Amino acid sequence: MKILLYGNKGVGKTTFWVSVCGMTWQAGGRGRVRCLNPQAQQRLTAAWEALTNRMSYPPSNEKLTEEFYEFCQTGDNGERQTFIFQCTDIPGELISRPDDRDPELIRLKIRLRQANVIVLFLDAPSIFAEDFCEEQMYDMFAYLYQYGDAEGKQLMILPLVSRFDLAAAAGLPCSWKEQIDALLWPLEKMAEGNPNIILEPRCISAGIANYDRQQEAFERLMAYGLFLSEEERRKKKDKKADTGRSVGQRTLLDRLFHSGRKENTGGRTIQKP
Ligand SMILES: Nc1nc2c(ncn2[C@@H]2O[C@H](COP(=O)(O)OP(=O)(O)OP(=O)(O)O)[C@@H](O)[C@H]2O)c(=O)[nH]1
Numbered sequence: 496m497k498i499l500l501y502g503n504k505g506v507g508k509t510t511f512w513v514s515v516c517g518m519t520w521q522a523g524g525r526g527r528v529r530c531l532n533p534q535a536q537q538r539l540t541a542a543w544e545a546l547t548n549r550m551s552y553p554p555s556n557e558k559l560t561e562e563f564y565e566f567c568q569t570g571d572n573g574e575r576q577t578f579i580f581q582c583t584d585i586p587g588e589l590i591s592r593p594d595d596r597d598p599e600l601i602r603l604k605i606r607l608r609q610a611n612v613i614v615l616f617l618d619a620p621s622i623f624a625e626d627f628c629e630e631q632m633y634d635m636f637a638y639l640y641q642y643g644d645a646e647g648k649q650l651m652i653l654p655l656v657s658r659f660d661l662a663a664a665a666g667l668p669c670s671w672k673e674q675i676d677a678l679l680w681p682l683e684k685m686a687e688g689n690p691n692i693i694l695e696p697r698c699i700s701a702g703i704a705n706y707d708r709q710q711e712a713f714e715r716l717m718a719y720g721l722f723l724s725e726e727e728r729r730k731k732k733d734k735k736a737d738t739g740r741s742v743g744q745r746t747l748l749d750r751l752f753h754s755g756r757k758e759n760t761g762g763r764t765i766q767k768p
């Protein structure tokens with residue numbers, strides 16, 4: 496599984512990742528994430544400690560970083576479940592101020608093509624601000640449509656309304672749910688027209704005092720990772736099996752992720768270019 500943390504500058508991508516990994520190291524957690532690069536694991540631990548002990552946030556990314564991780568948990572029947580995945584964290588600057596000659600932007604486009612999972616960060620304080628203008632998100636959505644929608648690739652998009660605690664403290668507009676639905680409407684259409692795209696219901700990330708809000712997003716990511724690794728194992732066992740998503744697989748996915756939660760969508764706001 497290749498996860499891409501995708502969103503504009505300063506929307507909380509790195510903070511989200513540090514907090515969901517750190518959460519798994521706390522007592523009582525069923526699963527654990529470990530970075531396979533020892534130096535990067537040390538940095539992650541230090542960032543988690545800074546966040547929890549000193550409320551000190553990680554610095555803004557200067558370059559695209561990607562690492563391999565292992566997720567390990569004990570299943571309901573006591574059996575050990577484990578898989579390796581990759582996570583790419585980007586400097587949002589690449590999207591907010593794109594320079595087409597920038598090799599990092601070229602790498603980002605490649606990662607968008609390759610990702611199995613795109614965590615799409617929608618920054619709550621920005622989208623609920625009175626002066627919010629959809630154009631601030633135009634490039635982000637444009638790249639997603641252009642490169643994420645690669646033909647034949649199965650892609651899960653997980654919209655994450657980030658820094659929700661800040662927006663809530665400032666006062667949420669009554670129509671906040673509809674506003675998010677309106678932003679996501681074109682993505683819904685994209686997913687409806689492409690059976691390879693799974694658009695997840697939105698999740699919320701809400702600061703370091705509200706880890707439980709991040710938990711849902713994390714559980715979805717890891718459940719999908721387990722699903723993909725089981726699928727991979729099954730394919731290896733039976734090379735002749737159909738490699739597309741069969742009805743059986745879809746049913747499993749639907750059971751895993753959707754559990755009947757389909758929400759209303761608002762009016763269209765951002766057009767697919
Ligand atoms: N209140 C609150 N503040 C947050 C949260 N997440 C991030 N922040 C703040 O937002 C800033 C930016 O967060 P980052 O995680 O660095 O954002 P990013 O998307 O990784 O930014 P780039 O690396 O520049 O693309 C942090 O320095 C914090 O001040 C959150 O959940 N709640």
Ligand SMILES: [Mg+2]
Pocket residue numbers: 508509510554555556584585586587
């Ligand atoms: Mg960052």
